[in-house]
Amino acid sequence: MDFMKPETVLDLDNIRQALQRMEDSIIFNFIERSQFYTCPSVYKADVFPIPNFKGSFLDWLLSQHEAIQSQVRRYEAPDEYPFFPDALLPTFLPKINYPPILASYANDININNTIKKIYIETIVPGVSIGDADQMVNLGSTAMTDIDALQSLSRRIHFGMFVAEAKFRSERERFTKLIRENDVKGIEDAITNKVVEDKILLRLLEKGKAYGVDPTLKFTQHIEGKVKPEVIVNIYRDYVIPLTKKVEVDYLLRRLDVEDP
Ligand SMILES: O=C(O)C(=O)C[C@]1(C(=O)O)C=C[C@@H](O)C=C1
Numbered sequence: 001m002d003f004m005k006p007e008t009v010l011d012l013d014n015i016r017q018a019l020q021r022m023e024d025s026i027i028f029n030f031i032e033r034s035q036f037y038t039c040p041s042v043y044k045a046d047v048f049p050i051p052n053f054k055g056s057f058l059d060w061l062l063s064q065h066e067a068i069q070s071q072v073r074r075y076e077a078p079d080e081y082p083f084f085p086d087a088l089l090p091t092f093l094p095k096i097n098y099p100p101i102l103a104s105y106a107n108d109i110n111i112n113n114t115i116k117k118i119y120i121e122t123i124v125p126g127v128s129i130g131d132a133d134q135m136v137n138l139g140s141t142a143m144t145d146i147d148a149l150q151s152l153s154r155r156i157h158f159g160m161f162v163a164e165a166k167f168r169s170e171r172e173r174f175t176k177l178i179r180e181n182d183v184k185g186i187e188d189a190i191t192n193k194v195v196e197d198k199i200l201l202r203l204l205e206k207g208k209a210y211g212v213d214p215t216l217k218f219t220q221h222i223e224g225k226v227k228p229e230v231i232v233n234i235y236r237d238y239v240i241p242l243t244k245k246v247e248v249d250y251l252l253r254r255l256d257v258e259d260p
Contacts, residue, residue, distance in 0.1 A: 001014050001015070001017075001018050003077065003079070003098050003099075003101065004098065004099065005099075006099050006100075009078075009161055010101065010161065010164055010168065012165045012166070012169070015161050015162055015165060016195070018158065019155065019158060019199075020199075022151060022154065022155045022158070023199075024210075025151045026148070026151045026152060026239075027203070027206055027211075027226070027231055028210065029144065029147045029151050030123070030127045030148060030226045030231060031211060031225045031226055032144045032147065032148075033124070033144040033145065033148055034127045034129060034226045035144075035225075036128060036134060036140065036144065037129055037130050037132040037133065037134045037137075037141075038124055038125055038132065038133075039132075039133055039134055039137070039138065039141045041057065041138065042057050042058050042138060042141055042142050042145065043056050043057075043058055044056055045059075057138060057142055058120075058142050058145055059084070061139075061142045061143070061146065062084065062142075062145075062146050062149065063084040064087075065146055066083060066084050066087050067084075067087045067089050070082070070087075070088035070089050070090075070091065071089050071090075071091050071092065071093075072091065073091050073096060076091070076095070077096075077098070078101055078106070079157065079158060079161070080154060081153055081154075081157045082112070083112040083113075083116060083153070100260035101161070101164070101260060102161070102260060103164070103250070103253065103257045103260055104257055104260070105253055105257065106160050106250065109157070109160065109246060109250055110157075111156065111242060112153050114242065115149065115153055115156060115242065118238050119148065119149055119152065122234075122238070123148070123234055123238070126233075126234065127226045127230060152239065155239060155243065156242045156243050156246055157246055159242075159245075159246030159247040159250065160246055160247070160250045162243070162247055163248075164250070164260075166190055166247075167251060167254055168259075170189070173189060174186070174189065174251060174254070177189060178251055178252060178254060178255050181252070183252070186247075187248060190251075196236075199235065200232050203228070203231050203232050203235055204228045204229070204231075204232050205228075206228075206231075207228025207229075207230075207231040207232065208228050211225045211226055211228065212225075
């Protein structure tokens with residue numbers, strides 16, 4: 001997939017391949033997070049006296065990372081959406097002139113606050129080794145959170161490419177549904193149960209394979225580092241539904257603009 005070539009980005013097979021590839025990053029990020037305890041102090045506001053900052057340790061560290069990464073143009077890329085848009089800084093590197101692929105309002109569709117809330121409240125307790133604070137690992141824990149959150153955010157906001165591709169391939173059907181503001185109809189139109197089931201099955205297998213040391217796999221039964229069922233449930237209950245929410249939010253505004 002090449003963001004300089006819009007036709008490659010709006011090809012549904014390419015998009016699904018990219019989503020499949022992202023599964024690996026997301027699973028490995030969960031496995032990295034699973035070495036640590038839940039560490040509630042990372043997520044509670046104002047536990048530590050952070051200079052000039054009100055909020056949680058994670059929010060501080062993530063916003064600092066985003067500020068630096070914005071300077072190397074991370075958020076100019078059409079598939080990256082920041083958690084702290086107000087923290088971004090201008091870049092000193094030359095501007096990249098990406099051809100327009102998504103509608104001009106794409107940057108306004110940002111559900112990272114929802115992703116972060118679900119991550120902290122549900123995903124962290126699901127993948128952590130146990131429920132406790134671990135003051136020596138605050139930094140390491142929050143660093144794995146940043147990787148996990150960024151990979152989830154990228155995957156979920158990729159829904160906009162899916163939506164644009166589907167809109168263009170069934171323009172009449174979507175135009176009617178959008179005109180009628182038929183959210184349920186749009187949801188049905190973007191849903192492909194066969195693809196979803198395939199993803200969930202593949203995640204179960206990947207979870208089993210990636211979570212264990214391959215040299216031990218054949219000699220004894222080893223518990224995975226993150227239970228494969230936990231990964232499947234996270235995708236079934238949150239990752240896929242949130243991707244669909246992004247698709248619907250994007251499509252609902254699609255008739256307000258010309259083709260990008
Ligand atoms: O591949 C698609 O068609 C998508 O819309 C993406 C996705 C997903 O999140 O993976 C979401 C909805 C579909 O039901 C199937 C899969």
